[in-house]
Amino acid sequence: xxxxxxxxxAVNLTKVYSRGSEKIRAVNDVSLRINRGDFISIIGPSGSGxxxxxNLLGFLDNPTSGELRLGExxxxxxxxxxxxxxxxxxxxxxxGYIFQNFYLIPTLTVMENVMLPLTFYMKPGTEDExxxxxxxxxxEHRKDHLPGQISGGEMQRVAIARAMVNRPEILLxxxxxxxLDTKRSGEIVEVLKGLNRSVGLTIxxxxxxxxLARCAARMFEMRDGQISEIDRKSP
Amino acid sequence: xxxxxxxxxxxxxxxxxxxxxxxxxxxLSAWVLVSLLGFNQGYEKALNQDIDNMGFELMIMAKxxxxxAATLMLKGGTGLKYIGESIMxxxxxxxxxxxxxxxxMSAVFDPNKxxxxxxxxxxxxxxxxFSELKPSLKFRQGKWFTSxxxxxxxxxxxxxxLEQREVGDMILMPEKNVEFxxxxxxxxxxxxxxxxxxxxxxxxxxxxxxxxxxxxIGIKLKKGVDSARFEEKLYKLPDVQVVSLAQVKDTIMxxxxxxxxxxxxxxxxxxxxxMVGVINTILMSVHERFQEIxxxxxxxxxxxxxxxxxxxxxxxxxxxxxxxxxxxALILSKVTGILIRYVMPxxxxxxxxxxxxxxxxxxxxxxxxxxxxxxxYPAWKAGRIRPLxxxxxxxxx
Numbered sequence: 154x155x156x157x158x159x160x161x162x163a164v165n166l167t168k169v170y171s172r173g174s175e176k177i178r179a180v181n182d183v184s185l186r187i188n189r190g191d192f193i194s195i196i197g198p199s200g201s202g203x204x205x206x207x208n209l210l211g212f213l214d215n216p217t218s219g220e221l222r223l224g225e226x227x228x229x230x231x232x233x234x235x236x237x238x239x240x241x242x243x244x245x246x247x248x249g250y251i252f253q254n255f256y257l258i259p260t261l262t263v264m265e266n267v268m269l270p271l272t273f274y275m276k277p278g279t280e281d282e283x284x285x286x287x288x289x290x291x292x293e294h295r296k297d298h299l300p301g302q303i304s305g306g307e308m309q310r311v312a313i314a315r316a317m318v319n320r321p322e323i324l325l326x327x328x329x330x331x332x333l334d335t336k337r338s339g340e341i342v343e344v345l346k347g348l349n350r351s352v353g354l355t356i357x358x359x360x361x362x363x364x365l366a367r368c369a370a371r372m373f374e375m376r377d378g379q380i381s382e383i384d385r386k387s388p
Numbered sequence: 389x390x391x392x393x394x395x396x397x398x399x400x401x402x403x404x405x406x407x408x409x410x411x412x413x414x415x416l417s418a419w420v421l422v423s424l425l426g427f428n429q430g431y432e433k434a435l436n437q438d439i440d441n442m443g444f445e446l447m448i449m450a451k452x453x454x455x456x457a458a459t460l461m462l463k464g465g466t467g468l469k470y471i472g473e474s475i476m477x478x479x480x481x482x483x484x485x486x487x488x489x490x491x492x493m494s495a496v497f498d499p500n501k502x503x504x505x506x507x508x509x510x511x512x513x514x515x516x517x518f519s520e521l522k523p524s525l526k527f528r529q530g531k532w533f534t535s536x537x538x539x540x541x542x543x544x545x546x547x548x549x550l551e552q553r554e555v556g557d558m559i560l561m562p563e564k565n566v567e568f569x570x571x572x573x574x575x576x577x578x579x580x581x582x583x584x585x586x587x588x589x590x591x592x593x594x595x596x597x598x599x600x601x602x603x604x605i606g607i608k609l610k611k612g613v614d615s616a617r618f619e620e621k622l623y624k625l626p627d628v629q630v631v632s633l634a635q636v637k638d639t640i641m642x643x644x645x646x647x648x649x650x651x652x653x654x655x656x657x658x659x660x661x662x663m664v665g666v667i668n669t670i671l672m673s674v675h676e677r678f679q680e681i682x683x684x685x686x687x688x689x690x691x692x693x694x695x696x697x698x699x700x701x702x703x704x705x706x707x708x709x710x711x712x713x714x715x716x717a718l719i720l721s722k723v724t725g726i727l728i729r730y731v732m733p734x735x736x737x738x739x740x741x742x743x744x745x746x747x748x749x750x751x752x753x754x755x756x757x758x759x760x761x762x763x764x765y766p767a768w769k770a771g772r773i774r775p776l777x778x779x780x781x782x783x784x785x
Contacts, residue, residue, distance in 0.1 A: 213775050213776045244688070250686045258398075265398075272389070272693075273690065273693045
């Protein structure tokens with residue numbers, strides 16, 4: 154495989170938490186390669202380590218051991234890691250994050266929420282991105298509404314627009330449909346699929362809903378901190 | 389593009405009651421602070437003006453308590469001790485003296501004054517020298533009496549209003565049963581002159597059986613004369629007390645300085661309480677938005693961005709609170725002056741609370757500095773929130 158095509162690569166990634174004297178291996182020796190433009194889903198029961206893994210892949214947490222590379226750049230290498238400042242710079246340059254609880258600022262309008270990341274950091278040429286995204290996500294007519302005036306599905310669309318406003322290369326979605334009904338969940342996944350297809354966005358989605366997980370091009374299952382890819386071709 | 393200021397301002401609207409209460413706390417502190425500083429400079433200015441209005445730099449009276457002398461001079465009370473008129477001639481001969489003014493103050497009990505009677509003050513003066521002493525005195529009606537021994541009177545504005553007298557009317561001096569013809573009524577001066585009845589010096593000496601006696605001699609010095617040195621010279625005169633206006637001012641300022649220190653201490657405590665209120669409000673806001681701040685960091689905010697955001701919130705609160713407090717102090721400065729006048733043992737005439745642009749700017753700067761200090765800890769704490777902690781707390785939910 155062409156090295157330039159690799160987005161994130163994890164080798165023997167391990168995260169151990171201490172709970173009193175007990176050691177919990179939340180992520181246990183995980184090796185994973187995600188290519189540019191991949192749409193992958195990670196499923197698994199509660200406590201299987203999928204959220205810990207997505208936090209490691211999103212540079213929000215440091216692994217206990219193993220290696221994590223972004224393209225050709227080593228981010229974590231057997232205990233050595235970049236400073237928090239460096240990690241923040243990479244995060245805002247490369248990643249977009251969406252969460253189950255949306256986390257929109259209730260006093261800001263839809264448009265202001267989408268533009269919020271630009272207050273802290275703005276990639277060149279992203280000035281009109283908020284308007285374009287709201288249009289793309291069918292939320293243009295709601296741009297002056299406050300989050301309390303729109304539905305859950307619409308709030309997640311706004312959160313997606315906010316995550317996308319700085320044109321990230323990778324979108325991390327942790328249970329993006331966890332607070333939505335089946336219909337709205339389907340719509341959100343369709344939105345993510347559309348973004349993956351139209352702009353070649355790499356998407357890593359954590360969900361416990363197997364039906365939604367099947368919408369991704371590649372599926373992984375986490376169990377007891379270990380990961381395995383589900384072969385989609387097998388019956 | 390949305391600015392950090394807009395984000396901070398809109399966030400304060402999230403808990404309106406809490407923000408409003410914090411604002412009230414800051415506004416009240418600013419009000420106390422600006423009123424106090426305004427009183428500090430207003431009182432001194434009014435006192436200087438009162439002393440300037442007297443028209444002389446030194447005053448001579450019979451030996452006694454200097455505080456009594458100061459009160460006598462400023463409030464127009466009655467001096468119970470007298471000095472001989474002959475001293476006047478000795479003083480007038482001194483080369484340093486520009487002019488000397490003889491005065492006799494007397495008081496009688498007027499049963500018709502107020503609800504249960506009161507003291508009516510009479511001021512025996514020489515019309516010619518007194519008008520030179522106080523050129524600022526203007527007549528509403530009439531003019532000064534024609535000689536030093538007639539039964540004519542000039543009434544201060546308030547005295548005439550109280551007695552309902554006009555030029556040509558007669559007034560009766562209670563106790564002595566002597567009648568005076570009103571020949572002049574003064575315009576309002578805002579000083580103790582407003583409540584005084586001026587009569588010719590010789591006439592008053594005769595009525596009170598004090599021939600050739602005075603209560604006070606006012607001395608106006610020539611320009612450039614060292615008043616302290618001349619004061620020393622005057623002490624060679626027998627049985628006299630010399631009071632300089634600088635001395636009087638100093639004495640009064642010392643008297644009120646204790647009260648000022650106390651009020652300043654109370655104001656400092658009020659500011660401290662407001663500061664704690666601001667820290668509490670912002671800390672609570674940071675605590676409530678723990679997850680949100682973490683999420684802001686995942687979407688690109690650096691610790692310094694979060695620090696600024698929280699600091700701006702504190703500054704907005706302090707700036708609005710400060711403006712409200714200063715506005716309140718400006719609007720209520722007259723009421724504050726009346727309240728201070730009510731509790732102070734001596735208050736000069738004129739506005740007691742003087743709030744000028746310099747004071748407004750100094751107070752505003754002080755409040756903003758306090759705001760910046762108050763915001764330091766919450767802003768630092770917010771800046772240290774790690775995105776992962778926020779996400780974990782979400783999981784904990």
